[in-house]
Amino acid sequence: MISLMVGEIAKALGSLNDTSKWDDVEITAVGFDTRKMVSGSLFVPLIGENDGHKFIQNAIDNGAKAALWSAPLEDAPADFPVILVEDTLLALQELAQYYLKKVAPKVVGITGSNGKTTTKDMTDAVMSSRYRVYKTQGNFNNQIGLPITILSMPVDTEVVILEMGMSDKGEIEVLSHIAEPDIAIITMIGESHIEFLGSRANIADAKMEITSGMKEQSLLIYPGEEELLEERAEFLKGIQLKTFGTKESNDIYPLQITNQMRETSFITNLAPSIEVKIPVLGTYNVNNALAALTAGMALDIPIAESFESLAQFQLTKNRTEWDEGINGSMILNDSYNANPTAMKLVIENFSQLESNGKKYVVLGDMLELGDLSEELHVSVKEALDPAKVDEVYLYGAEMKALQEALLNEGRFSQESIHYFIGDKQPLIEEIKQKLKENDYILIKSSFGTDLLSVVEALKLG
CATH class of the missing domain: 3.90.190.20 (Mur ligase, C-terminal domain)
Structure with a gap:
């Protein structure tokens, strides 16, 4: 559970109105859907097909203690804390950045045409053996969902795993600048969203946007057999690179894979004497596991310990x-x-x-x-x-x-x-x-x- 005071939020966002009489009101959750509002929430009225400002009373009735506000101030409810901003979506994203810096966890960002959720679940299993971990829930992986994920993480989170989705170019760039990943994983380049992007090369460009918010010495993990990513990785400056895949040219690769109905066993080049078992079918899931193992090693988790964690990981429903x-x-x-x-x-x-x-x-x-x-x-x-x-x-x-x-x-x-x-x-x-x-x-x-x-x-x- 988060804990932010209205005064702190107003200062972080550069509030355009005086909120001092409500500075000590505590916020313990952030949401935009009044139907899912809980007591202690900051309501974020987003403007889309409907204007969220119209539902402020519903938010209050369901437990909201304050709200961001970009409509005329005279339309705000009387004697209720509102924080006036120019754009509520941008303010939500800025607040997520502020809270992320305050909690200061290691950030793992994951994108790709397929396997994002499975890799997120595997990475969560690996990281949880040593760290307090929070991860994207459901499909909260876009420009609204990712900030909500960040603002939902407990204050003692040590590693946050953020799934980053997209439907068009430029979207992952925004998410990367919000999250500033310490570790980024690209699972694969497929054909999802090719209707909007036109080619696999353009999809690769869009997925590589995950590096745009990364600082020097951050780590990018990607499939080394994907030529479109290899070509683009050559131009990255100051970012460490690690590859995974089935060929020996990768930093981590399987020496042997055995598929069974409910599990897949494999041995890696990094620990040839230890067999790894994951409770899912498929060579493609071995690749997801290799990416998760690489992320774990980057945070000093012994690979043998990660093997044990992978054997127990829980897959999100309806994924194979x-x-x-x-x-x-x-x-x-x-x-x-x-x-x-x-x-x-x-x-x-x-x-x-x-x-x-x-x-x-x-x-x-x-x-x-x-x-x-x-x-x-x-x-x-x-x-x-x-x-x-x-x-x-x-x-x-x-x-x-x-x-x-x-x-x-x-x-x-x-x-x-x-x-x-x-x-x-x-x-x-x-x-x-x-x-x-x-x-x-x-x-x-x-x-x-x-x-x-x-x-x-x-x-x-």
Whole structure:
């Protein structure tokens, strides 16, 4: 819980009004949604589709003790502490910077086209073995969410882990200048948001913005096999670099990987005598673990200790998790996010699993791919092997191109490729009729495609 006085906040923000009569009012939380306001909150009325100033009474009724204010002062509630600023969003960000400097934790920033949340969870596990850690909750990773995350961390936080998301260029630069990361991790460069950015090269530029707020001798951790990042890292001045990946050219890499249904085991070059186990599937998750291990070593956490922490880490819900399905089947639920690179990786790892039953793959539309959508959906065919996958179910308008490509290629029979659009119930009913004991089913799509509803329909109970 934070503890800031109104007078302290007003001074930090250069308040445009006199708040002295309320200087000793204590603020213990900061929020912008009046429905989630708690007692002791500072209300931040943001201006978007709605003007948050209109909801000030709701905020007061729900426990707000003060508010930032950028509307005319005469519109403020009588005898209630308001701190007058020019822009409430900018003031929220400035307050986050102030509080971050006051608490002075080590800051770990994480971005990437895929794997941000898993890497955040792994880094949290590693850091928590030695430090008091606070991390981004849910999807609070944008220009509003990141400041709220910072302002939610307890005053005794020693390491704060901040996920940094984006939809367009310039957004991560703002987040980096707010947070000034001591350690930054880029997980991968995929195709998410290519609709807005135009190319993977532009996405790489946007992700590299995470370095814009970093001071000298800060550390950037990134996948060394990603040429787009390697090219850009060469131009960084005063920032230390560490790479991870599957090849020996990286600072940390696996010597051996063993995939099982509920865990992945690997050995690294840094400790060849110790096997590491992570409770998730996939070589791509080994890369996430390598990034977390590198961050831990930067803060002097022994690697053997980090191995033990990784074995126990808790994955955020709907990130490549196994659920018990109907009729004794098992569902690999990865329905929260998707881009072509990530989709191919999870299909390849799923395909390698040994099973006494059949293996089904259900894929839904990937969003925000713009003019390249058809081409990128078709590219997923590279990961689909008829010798390792029994049947493929495709859902959504964009998946039509993949269906046609698979059928035209002739590797899959017409009976093993199924296509659905619109109502999901026929898709659910057909799969229900197929699933038997020991069958595995992978469900992967962008969250907006809502294949999570298919997961829920096929889960046991």
